[in-house]
Amino acid sequence: MLKHLSHSFGEEPVLIDVNMHVERGQKVALIGPNGGGKSTLLRIAAGQVQPTEGVVEWAERARPGYYDQHQDEALDGERTVIEEVRAVADGTPDVDLRRVLGRFLFIGDDVFKPVSVLSGGERSRVALAKFLIQPTNVLLLDEPTNHLDRTTRRKLIEALQQYTGTILCASHDPGIVEGVATHVYEVADGSIRELLERRKD
Ligand SMILES: Nc1ncnc2c1ncn2[C@@H]1O[C@H](COP(=O)(O)OP(=O)(O)O)[C@@H](O)[C@H]1O
Numbered sequence: 001m002l003k004h005l006s007h008s009f010g011e012e013p014v015l016i017d018v019n020m021h022v023e024r025g026q027k028v029a030l031i032g033p034n035g036g037g038k039s040t041l042l043r044i045a046a047g048q049v050q051p052t053e054g055v056v057e058w059a060e061r062a063r064p065g066y067y068d069q070h071q072d073e074a075l076d077g078e079r080t081v082i083e084e085v086r087a088v089a090d091g092t093p094d095v096d097l098r099r100v101l102g103r104f105l106f107i108g109d110d111v112f113k114p115v116s117v118l119s120g121g122e123r124s125r126v127a128l129a130k131f132l133i134q135p136t137n138v139l140l141l142d143e144p145t146n147h148l149d150r151t152t153r154r155k156l157i158e159a160l161q162q163y164t165g166t167i168l169c170a171s172h173d174p175g176i177v178e179g180v181a182t183h184v185y186e187v188a189d190g191s192i193r194e195l196l197e198r199r200k201d
């Protein structure tokens with residue numbers, strides 16, 4: 001729950017008394033104009049930015065994880081693909097890691113490639129696999145399909161459709177807004193407004 005959140009950068013108000021209640025299993029898309037405050041809202045929810053006013057309250061069992069477009073720059077080139085995901089996997093067996101990596105098209109010996117030799121698209125796929133493998137149950141995503149190649153974008157959308165946890169995602173990608181979201185909110189002029197409610201059960 002976001003309760004009476006307000007945020008300003010200097011004199012500039014970005015969010016004004018925003019209230020939001022997201023329930024377990026909901027997949028929320030945040031849309032709205034550039035500069036409307038979507039990224040700020042996500043970063044406040046992720047605990048990366050302290051709001052000027054208001055609070056974020058998480059359910060006791062919620063384990064949020066935050067992903068933005070720069071995660072592929074944070075990969076360790078010295079590691080192999082499987083080592084890189086194992087590092088965040090909290091003891092998940094390799095067979096399960098390889099299943100997720102397989103969904104992101106790392107098949108067979110591909111998982112033993114060093115990260116340093118991967119293409120840009122492959123690096124984003126490793127970063128996304130890492131993100132999905134973390135022991136989180138709430139995904140906070142900031143425009144995750146921007147800059148992805150078509151295949152990686154499609155794989156990510158499939159993974160988000162199958163995801164059984166909760167998602168809060170800034171995006172205008174129709175694959176996400178139409179294909180993943182159960183709820184859509186517009187963030188604009190300091191406020192949020194629910195646009196429509198859909199059920200995907
Ligand atoms: N770190 C920051 N310092 C100052 N202003 C910022 C900062 N981050 C965002 N802003 C401003 O806050 C407003 C909302 O930005 P943002 O949350 O990134 O919007 P969106 O993600 O919807 O495009 C914009 O006017 C932006 O310039």
Ligand SMILES: [Mg+2]
Pocket residue numbers: 038039040142170
């Ligand atoms: Mg943004």
